[in-house]
Amino acid sequence: MPVEAGAAITITAFDWVPDFAKGQVRDLRVRWALEEVGQDYAVRCLQQGQQKEAAHRALQPFGQVPTYQEGDLTLFESGAIVWHIAERFPGLMPEDIGERVRALQWLFAALNTLEPPIMDSSIVTIFEAAEPWSAPRLPGIDKRIKERLQEASDRLGAAKWFTGRFTVGDLMMVSVLRIIEGEGLIETFPNLAEYVARGTEWPAFQRALAAQMAGFTGNPPPGFDAWMAELQATQGETT
Structure with a gap:
């Protein structure tokens, strides 16, 4: 199902991550579950650093993504969210x-x-x-x-x-x-x-992955390039 701004379900995700993390951030698991059960969802994208601010910590006490909001229900932890989706909508859980x-x-x-x-x-x-x-x-x-x-x-x-x-x-x-x-x-x-x-x-996974990748439109935080250069230098010394 497509990402829809007015959907009843809203998840959080990052607007930027390093290349090695693209396609791996845990909102992908939630997106995939929603695709499998045929539910539209909206995405609130966070800039790097916003996940540690008080507004987001009110939803996710550890300052991470994703979160899931539907009406009065707010959840964090991808495993709990995916479990809820599987219980809430048909398609991912057997009946027995x-x-x-x-x-x-x-x-x-x-x-x-x-x-x-x-x-x-x-x-x-x-x-x-x-x-x-x-x-x-x-x-x-x-x-x-x-x-x-x-x-x-x-x-x-x-x-x-x-x-x-x-x-x-x-x-x-x-x-x-x-x-x-x-x-x-x-x-x-x-x-x-x-x-x-x-x-x-599976098509549902491919749609979820494409949606996550399309959301990476932000910029790296200050100091990232220097950190990455130091990391690459360290890896060069140990290989």
Whole structure:
């Protein structure tokens, strides 16, 4: 469904992020869920820094995006928002109670089991690359990621989706696994690579991704170019 300024649902997103974050900011997960269930939504774009101001912290106490507003309801945390969308609108949840819970267990597995080591890798290789503890941590982080990927691959096997049919659990699993797509980790497990490709080829995902990318019309904050130059210099020293 298209982004509509007057839609009943409003989400927040950034108007600018570094190139490496484009297509990965977590409002994409919410957009994808809304596309899957056929709901229009409006977007309130924030400049970098506005997410830390009091007006936004009233909606999101940790100063992050996305948020979700519909009438008197305000939510934060992409997992909670996507779960709500799946419960509120048909299309992402099975009708059988047991199957619904199994779908949710994969949503939680994506966020609690797979995403933490994946994000640890991003933190030490990007945001903390200049710190002395960064390089020594990487082997352990990579080992944990590979273990989790092996376990996920073993469970998926030859199936198309973790829950038999595409559900909210698969939406979140694909969203998390694609963070490391192209880095040589997912590609080690052909069934996971095919699983991610299957999800991201869906029209609903493609519409969500296009909408997020179209929203990046802002400018970097002061000092970003200097920070990026320092980061690139640090990465050059450690490769």
